[in-house]
Amino acid sequence: MRKFNNFITKEIRTVKEANSECYYLEHAKTGAEIIYMKNDESNKVFSITFRTPPGDNTGIAHIMEHSVLCGSKRFPVKELFMDMAKSSLNTFLNAMTFPDKTMYPFASKNDSDFRNLLEVYLDSVFFPNIHIDPLILKQEGWRHSINPETGELLYNGVVYNEMKGAFSSPERVISSLSKRALYPDTPYGYESGGDPDFIPDLTEEQFTEFHKKYYHPSNSRIFLFGNLNIEETLKFIDEEFLSKFDKINPDSAIPLQPEFDEPKYLKDYFSVSSEDSEENKTYITRRYMISKASNTEDYHALSVLNDILIGTSASPLKKALLEAKIAQSVSGELNTSLQQMSISFNAKETNPECKEKFNEIIDNCLKDLVKNGIDKKIIEASVNSTEFQLREADFHSYPKGLIYNIGMMDSWIYDADPFMHLEFEETFKKIRTSLETDYFEKLIEKYLLNNKHQLTFSLLPKKGLALEKEAQEKEKLAKFKDEMTPEELAAIEKLNEDLRIKQSAPDKPEDIAKLPRISGEEISPKAEIIDYNVKEKDGVTYLASEAFTNKIDYIDFIFDTRSVAKEDLPYIKLVANILGSIGTENYDYSDLSNEINIHTGGIYHNTETYSKWGSNDEYCPKLKAKSKVMHANLDKLLHFIEETCLRTVYDDEVRLLELLKQAKTVFQRNFIMNGHAAAISRANSYHSQYSAYNEKINNVDYFIFLKDIEENFNETKNEVMKKLKEVSELIFNRNNLVIAVTAEKDLMPEIEEKLQKFVNVFPNDKHEKINYEFKLENKKEGFVTPGNVQYVASAYNFKKAGYDYDGGMKVLGNILGFDYLIQNIRVKGGAYGAMTSFYDNGDAFFASYRDPNLDRTLKVYEKAYEFIAELSLSSDMLFNYIVGAISSLDAPKTPAMYNGEIADRYFRGYKIEDIQTERDQLLNTTIEKIKSFSPVLKAVTDKDNICVVGTETKINENKELFNHIINLFA
Secondary structure, X not given: OOOEOOEXXXXXXXXXXXXXXXXXXXXXXXXXXXXXXXXXXXOEEEEEEEXXXXXXXXXXXXXXXXXXXXXXXXXXXXXXXXXXXXXXXXXXXXXXEOOOEEEEEEEEOOHHHHHHHHHHHHHHHHOEHHHOOOHHHHHHOOEEEEOOOOOOEEEEOHHHHHHHHHOOOHHHHHHHHHHHHHOOOOHHHOOOOOOOOOHHHXXXXXXXXXXXXXXXXXXXXXXXXXOOOHHHXXXXXXXXXHHHOOOOOOOOOOOOOOOOOOOXXXXXXXXXXXXXXXXXXXXXXXXEEEEEOOOHHHHHHHHHHHXXXXXXXXXXXXXXXXXXOOOOEEEEEEEOOOOEEEEEEEEXXXXXXXXXXXXXXXXXXXXXXXXXXXXXXXXXXXHHHHHHHHHHOOOXXXXXXXXXXXXXXXXXXXXXXXXXXXXXXXXHHHHHHHHOOOHHHHHHHHHHHOOOOEEEEEEEEEEXXXXXXXXXXXXXXXXXXXXXXXXXXXXXXXXXXXXHHXXXXXXXXXXXXXXXXXXXXXXXXXXXXXXXXXXXXXXXXXXXXXXXXXXXXXXXEEEEOOOOOHHHHHHHHHHHHHOOOOOEOOOOHHHHHHHHHHHOOOEEXXXXXXXXXXXXXXXXXXXXXXXXXXXXXXXXXXXXXXXXXXXXXXXXXXXXXHHHHHHHHHHHHHHHHOHHHHHHHHHHOOOOHHHHXXXXXXXXXXHHHHHHHHHOHXXXXXXXXXXXXXXXXXXXXXXXXXXXXXXXXXXXXXXXHHHHHHHHHOOOOXXXXXXXXXXOOOOEEEEEOOOOOEEEEXXXXXXXXXXXXXXXXXXXXXXXXXXXXXXHHHHOOOOOEEEEEEOOOOEEEXXXXXXXXXXXXXXXXXXXXXXXXXXXXXXXXXXXXXXXXXXXXXXXXXXXXXXXXXXXXXXXXXXXXHHHHHHHHHHOOOHHHHXXXXXXXXXXXXXXXXXXXXXXXXXXXXXXXXXXXXXXXX
């Protein structure tokens, strides 16, 4: 057995599902547990996780997650996390708060960078500056401040404002409140992220004691993944950090929740705008406490059951709830990151009186499934779909090792076998017996029908509740201020002044010099080459890239949409929204969903717009059918591509209305939770043909289109169904088609042969291509949502102001994002985040995320050019920004991502020479070049193109800034 100094080897196990040899170790002195997954992966992953059970709703675990990364013993800089994010080659860098644990993961392909980040993260979690600098809690958590204009006492703080934003979403609120109510006698009975109503109760003493208790090696689980020098890595972890501690008992085990004697029924309220209707705004969830997460068979089987019941178009419970027309949208969720897992069924945009009907439908449906059995096709589809995802292990931009680690934590953190959920082969053999037995029916009976530990939670809309809470908070703070002595008020003023001075002062040069860095020799000067072949046959273009894919074929069918009339553009997106979710000539929508999930890894339809390299007015609008399939089932995939593209029946008005409501609900949620994306896209549409087109098919304009159709469906349905058919016939034509394929080399000839025969099923009609022209004009728009924070965007196209794109603008974005914007909008302003980007087509934007401010943020944007004009950076500091910028170009890609990349390169028209030029410009960035971008920034903000998605109060307080104010949901 392989041995490591100062570590006890508990187990060595080969996990074939993860293609890894796994070492389970324990640090001899402290009891810290370590797992190393040895494999050939170049994208190496580290994580350290602590059990951090909350004891109240102050968000102490979440605030700690932020705060330990604000400077440490070895690295006493103010914003340590930001310093490493902007100057490392990381492929992932973050920290995460869960209901019962806090995780600090990173990933890097570079050995030196990995070692640097390892030292920074371990020093941060074990030796943070929070014990010597109380201002960290005041900045990251909460503090009192005084409005200099009105004299009002206020709450401020990064996490405080982040959670105000999070609690703007009724879905987030009902999820939090129902979890707390389901586990009242455990740490899950509290909101680990922090409830804004309770965050100001957190004291400095509680904060530092929490760290001393839980952030100790004896309470840690360390994870390592990839092609590492494990002896050297473990030696470093032991000698530099773990050996500094003695073993303790952290007393962090999560207690079990005793079962309820009877189901519970609860309700609460959330705010809607005073102009909005309360009809169809209620949210209802029915949530059950079920099996332990350490029961690996239940862990996987209940994931499949959730998919069976409510996860697909064929799901019987989903169909029953939608057909009853009691809600605009329904969903389900299995939460495995709890010691005793939960499953929930959710009705969105319903009414309070529907609660009894909602529960009745669930009970009757489940009883019927147990009595008469679940359709075996539905079971097979869900089992295959879940298992395909596990085998593919494609987690998009997230490192594979990180996702494995998160899954392992669902057992490891509860002192159970850490590998159990990765070893799914034997478990799925048992689950597959469900195709011949009543396996899932028994699960329904055990965990749902005979389970008294459940609750029904209703979240009702209340007009003006946000304004009411604001008034109550103002009154509370005014009373508190009135009772304060002059000395106490002076102390608040001094605290905020001390914080302002700290935030404004640069870090000491000697402290900056302590940060670990990589050398320039470790950065490749060459851009990544993605080899792909372009072939044309019978009017169809084929893009082919060879890669190891585990015999999965990734095939994207990409159709030009420029034959669709300008006034019908929103129907392109609507076609994409409903394809595969509505019936065809040969399948009803349930059967279609089942067959696709049984035989393929999925078919996903969406719109995609490719701007030509260097231009924001030239673009290629497309509708993409993105697919993946085990090679042996390629013929089945092609059959379903033909079925969805050419045989979809659009005149099922009942199903069409259901899909319209679901699509509208998704947009509403995104406006509240991710309003920055909407604000950026909208602001860009004021000056860009490319963005103006996207606005018609994917943002505010499209949402208004959906809302109008849904509200007037009885009058417009015949026209809508007719348009859908007409638009689909214009799009799904052989002359519009480009096919992108990424697959294994030896399989490519067969794939190409089958595709070349397959394309003949498409019509070969000639349709005129339309060059769309949109009226562009400067705008200042405010969109009111029932949230608690703002998303503030300002945008313009610098090429239209006479400036050229340069790869050094990526360094400019890094400097602005991690220095100027973070300091002025997050650190000083209290927003959760801020960002800026500059694109080769000339589009540029500034944006904030979960921001308590509005006008103040715009003023920060306006002064960015002054900051850059006066910028002073050492050559070392500039190099660090260059390193951080280059990491975004070198992110690892999965086969599916490669397939998207070859299409992007083809349609945008850029070549390796363009990518190399951009890289050369980036690597050769000088301080003079950065300062030369100052007029670019001024040109962007001088146009005063602004879009804000925010609260009724803030937008109305600043109404003079806008020429249009629109209540999005009214």
